Each structure stands twice: as C-alpha cells, then as structure tokens.
C-alpha cells in the first residue's frame with residue numbers, strides 16, 4: 440500500500456540547471472556566478488569545463504550572465520590610435536611593428552600633441568568614449584621626454600571627458616603612478632596567450648614581466664585592460680589557460696580584449712588560418728561567465744566578421760568594440776557599417792565610466808606616500 444502511494448506522488452521537479460540533458464558546466468557556473476558574483480578562485484578544470492560546454496549552451500549562459508551584470512544594450516565604442524608606430528625591439532610573432540620582421544611598415548616618431556588631440560576630438564565626435572594610445576615600445580624606461588609628452592596627452596584627453604587608455608609596453612611602478620596622476624583611466628597590457636604557449640610567440644620578455652606590469656598598474660589605482668589573441672597556433676587548452684590566468688588575478692581586469700589574429704605578411708604567423716566565429720564565441724562567453732563584470736572587448740579581427748556574426752558575439756557577452764579606420768596598423772570596420780549595426784541591433788553607445796578614479800588601493804598608496812613625505 441505504501442509503495443502504491445509513493446508511486447502515485449507527483450514527480451519532483453528538479454532545479455532548472457540540472458533538469459535535463461542540457462545540463463552543462465556553462466549552465467552550472469553561470470548560475471553560480473549570478474548567485475555569488477565574481478570570484479577569483481577558479482580552477483583550470485572549471486574554466487575548461489565551461490569553455491568545453493556545447494557552444495549554444497555556452498552562448499545562452501554567457502548571455503544570461505551578461506544581462507545580469509550589464510545593460511546588455513550598451514556597447515562601448517573605443518578608438519585606438521598608434522601614436523608611435525613600428526621600429527619595436529620586441530619579437531612578438533604576430534606583430535607587424537616589430538623591427539625584426541619585414542612587413543613594409545615604416546617606423547615613425549611619437550605623434551605631436553596637436554595630431555593626437557585632433558584624433559581624440561574626431562573620435563569623440565564619432566561616438567567613442569574611450570581613447571586608447573598605443574606606442575610600439577618594449578617599455579618606457581629611458582624615454583623621459585616622450586613619456587612626459589604622453590602624460591600631457593592623457594591630461595588633455597581626460598579633460599575632454601573621455602576615458603583614456605595607454606598601451607606603451609612594460610611599466611615601472613613610478614611610471615604607473617605618474618600616469619594615474621595625469622588622469623589615465625586604464626592601461627592595456629595583454630597576456631596574449633597561456634603561460635605554456637607564450638614562449639613560442641614572444642621570447643624578448645617573460646610572462647612574469649607582463650604580470651608584474653599588471654600588478655603595478657593595479658597598485659597605482661589604474662583600471663587593468665588585459666586579454667589575448669586567438670589564432671596564434673595555440674591549442675584550446677592554451678585559450679583556457681589564458682582565461683584562467685586572468686580570472687584568477689587578485690582582482691579581475693576591468694577590461695578584457697579578445698582579439699582574433701589578423702595575420703600580416705612578413706610576420707612569422709603570416710600563414711595562420713583565420714579564426715572562426717565559433718572560436719570567438721567560445722572565448723567571449725567563457726570570459727563573460729568567469730569574469731562577469733569585465734568589459735569584454737571584441738577587438739582585432741572584427742573586420743572579418745559579418746553583422747550576424749558580431750551579433751552572436753554581443754549576445755555571448757561582448758560589450759565593446761573598437762571603431763575607426765585602423766586598429767593600430769591593421770584595418771578595422773567601416774564607420775558607417777558600425778553605425779548601421781548599432782541601429783539594426785538596437786544597441787546604444789555606452790557613456791564613459793570613471794569608477795576606478797578613487798580606488799581604495801590608490802587612496803591608500805597616496806596617503807602612505809603623503810605620510811612618508813611628511814615624516815621625511
């Protein structure tokens with residue numbers, strides 16, 4: 440009798456995430472992220488399991504986390520200008536600006552203040568709210584005059600009401616502090632790939648040196664912009680490794696650019712096959728689930744993706760693009776096409792954000808410095 444009663448009971452409905460065979464690590468971890476918020480104790484296996492989830496599931500759950508953590512209609516437009524092009528001493532295998540490769544790119548000196556400010560003004564008028572300046576240098580050590588000029592540029596552009604980002608190679612602690620004082624919003628220094636694959640791509644600086652620069656940037660109270668490039672001949676495990684390193688930093692980068700290699704003739708990676716849209720979606724959605732609050736930037740290589748393909752990237756969790764004719768030295772999407780895309784998709788340009796400007800880390804450092812100078 441008892442057995443009959445229990446068999447007549449209504450079946451117990453399981454929670455959504457474990458209801459059916461659609462259960463995946465992406466579903467479980469997205470649910471956890473939404474419930475618990477950002478965390479930096481990810482194991483590599485956890486990140487891998489998210490990354491390996493069926494792509495539609497990954498896309499769906501990336502979108503869920505995205506809508507939870509951000510206004511999904513907002514996409515930030517950034518402009519990246521190469522203010523000092525070519526002639527770089529480093530050997531990054533993907534880069535046409537390295538002096539070691541014959542790519543036909545002419546080395547140029549640092550652009551003048553007028554040229555840079557004019558470009559920033561145009562970028563602002565075209566809807567960009569972040570202006571990024573890139574210089575092809577190993578580091579800024581011994582470049583006092585140029586560095587001081589860049590501090591000026593930062594001050595002026597910040598004064599225009601734009602977020603300002605720089606990518607100038609490796610930084611020393613003091614330089615990071617100076618950039619912060621000048622009003623720099625963010626510093627970009629990509630990890631590029633996994634620690635394991637890195638030596639096959641760059642030999643002239645180490646992974647740990649990159650991480651050290653990120654630490655100096657963070658300690659100075661500047662937002663960290665750090666991501667990577669796919670299509671460098673890496674295995675999927677390396678993509679997982681890159682995301683795992685970023686997601687387990689003491690604080691997640693505020694900005695994570697995901698680039699698809701634009702293979703340039705004359706570089707060692709000139710014959711790499713183009714990245715497919717599914718690979719981008721996998722990267723973007725995984726980044727979104729493991730670093731929910733970061734701005735995930737659909738960066739280099741976007742020029743090869745159609746509007747529907749880019750739509751999938753936005754759905755997966757990307758919320759920023761680079762606009763303008765060029766991305767440093769490689770071609771970028773047409774301005775009018777981007778405007779049309781915003782219109783068709785109902786996207787709105789994201790306003791600038793200066794949330795990190797009084798970061799506790801910076802305030803603490805400043806008061807330490809003041810206390811130290813006072814006691815001296």
Ligand code: SF4
Pocket residue numbers: 527528529530531534535536537574575576577608
């Ligand atoms: S990526 Fe940067 S550091 Fe590397 S070669 Fe190009 S400009 Fe130099």
